[in-house]
Amino acid sequence: MRVQTLLSPSVAGDEPIVRRSAQRLGHEVMVICVALVLLGGLVILGFVLWQTTLDEMQRPLRPGEVELRLDLAELLVALTALAVGAAICADIAARLVARRAVRPLADALERERRFIDDASHELRTPLAVLDARVQHLMALHPVGEAQRLILDELREDVRIMSAVIDDLIVTVTDSGSSAGTxxxxxxxxxxxxxxxxxxxxxxxxxxxxxxxxxxxxxxxxxxxxxxxxxxxxxxxxxxxxxxxxxxxxxxxxxxxxxxxxxxxxxxxxxxxxxxxxxxxxxxxxxxxxxxxxxxxxxxxxxxxxxxxxxxxxxxxxxxxxxxxxxxxxxxxxxxx
Missing domain, CATH: 3.30.565.10 (Histidine kinase-like ATPase, C-terminal domain)
Structure with a gap:
């Protein structure tokens, strides 16, 4: 099933996730439908076999009853055709249901990606400005002064905050973990x-x-x-x-x-x-x-x-x- 029509270009990287979810949901719905059809077919087959027992066949007809004669081989063929047809219909229905079911997932992924893009842009600029101002203050205080030590720590904090933002973005957009020690x-x-x-x-x-x-x-x-x-x-x-x-x-x-x-x-x-x-x-x-x-x-x-x-x-x-x-x-x- 193709789901890229649900996705904007900004979330193209999330398409495999949505597709896998849709396929898994479709398979589950199809299996349930096929199982119900098979169960119904077995019930029908069991009833027919019961009606063809010797006692039932020798029982005299009651008023209003009609006697039908069925060929067992033809019955099995009919039930098989019914099961196959039902499975095909179930597969088509499951695909349609899955397409509708994953639409909220696709929308949520799009909103998440948009938030990450906006957050990365909005946070990087203030941090860059803050880092520049800290460097300007550092230039006014020579190494060794008490103020310079605090400014060094402040600039390190800015660097760490930038690294945390980068790491959060990687965590959301990629499935793997960052390497390092x-x-x-x-x-x-x-x-x-x-x-x-x-x-x-x-x-x-x-x-x-x-x-x-x-x-x-x-x-x-x-x-x-x-x-x-x-x-x-x-x-x-x-x-x-x-x-x-x-x-x-x-x-x-x-x-x-x-x-x-x-x-x-x-x-x-x-x-x-x-x-x-x-x-x-x-x-x-x-x-x-x-x-x-x-x-x-x-x-x-x-x-x-x-x-x-x-x-x-x-x-x-x-x-x-x-x-x-x-x-x-x-x-x-x-x-x-």
């Missing part, structure tokens, strides 16, 4: 340093246990940073004032375990296995800080899975929640 210690330290800007005003501290040996993980640094930001932000959000978020790593064979634990009330009002569902949120009595929309942990799960890792709840509380992020190591580039 990351220095675990460097990404951990820089991410914890950045998140302290959020934790400190809320009375929360971040305690990072230094990585004992150099380790390289099998995913790009920007993806690792996204996972760590989501986990740290979640831990800060659920930590009480004066609490501490603890980050530790442990190598176990060809994988590394990154544990992030808070001192909050634990997971309340939701099953711990469901906290990674998109949009899932638990209860938090006495919540004082604004919370997210339940997307961060789902993002961590998706990214970890895409690169051969996983995320799980180690301890749901009540003395705090601990998450364990398991990621593959590039053994040839790791320390012993």
């Amino acid at each position: 990351a220095d675990l210690s460097a990404v951990l330290e820089s991410t914890c340093l950045d998140l302290r800007c959020i934790a400190t005003p809320n009375g929360v501290s971040i305690d990072l246990t230094p990585v004992a040996n150099p380790m390289t993980v099998g995913l790009p640094a920007i993806e690792l940073r996204r996972c760590l930001i989501a986990l740290l932000d979640n831990a800060i959000e659920h930590s009480p004032t004066g609490g501490t978020v603890r980050v530790a790593t442990q190598r176990r064979g060809s994988v590394v375990l990154i544990t992030i634990a808070d001192e909050g009330l634990g997971i309340v009002g939701i099953d711990p296995t469901r906290v990674f569902d998109r949009g899932a949120q638990g209860d938090r009595p006495g919540r004082v800080r604004p919370t997210g929309r339940g997307i961060g942990l789902a993002l961590v799960r998706d990214v970890a899975k895409a690169y051969g890792g996983r995320i799980r709840v180690v301890d749901p509380g009540p003395g705090g929640t601990s998450f364990e992020l398991r990621l593959p190591l590039i053994v040839g580039e790791c320390g012993s």
Whole structure:
């Protein structure tokens, strides 16, 4: 079945997705229709065979009854022709139904692609302007000044934000994962340093246990940073004032375990296995800080899975929640 008439040129790359969906839906509808036809044919055949038993044939006719004589071979041919005709009709009907059913999918994909195109355009320009202004300020402050250090960090933040936008666009438009590796210690330290800007005003501290040996993980640094930001932000959000978020790593064979634990009330009002569902949120009595929309942990799960890792709840509380992020190591580039 051809579905390109449903798609605009801007979503031509999504045509295979829509076509596969339409074909799968059409096949399912056709199989159901054929199964119903065959079931009906078997019922009819069974009834006819029952009527041709010796007892039924020797039974005298009642008033108003009519006796019909059928040839079994001709009956089987007729039923076969009926089944084949019904299957062809079911296939045509299934294609028409599938064409109509995938139209909302095609429209949704078109809106998604249009949003990504608009977002990439609208966000890139302000970031480029911001980067230019930061560079202008950097030129006014020589290296070594306290202001220059802050400006260096600000420009790095702009670069990271641009990389995140690029990564999001690639994630939506492509089916595969980006290749790359990351220095675990460097990404951990820089991410914890950045998140302290959020934790400190809320009375929360971040305690990072230094990585004992150099380790390289099998995913790009920007993806690792996204996972760590989501986990740290979640831990800060659920930590009480004066609490501490603890980050530790442990190598176990060809994988590394990154544990992030808070001192909050634990997971309340939701099953711990469901906290990674998109949009899932638990209860938090006495919540004082604004919370997210339940997307961060789902993002961590998706990214970890895409690169051969996983995320799980180690301890749901009540003395705090601990998450364990398991990621593959590039053994040839790791320390012993």
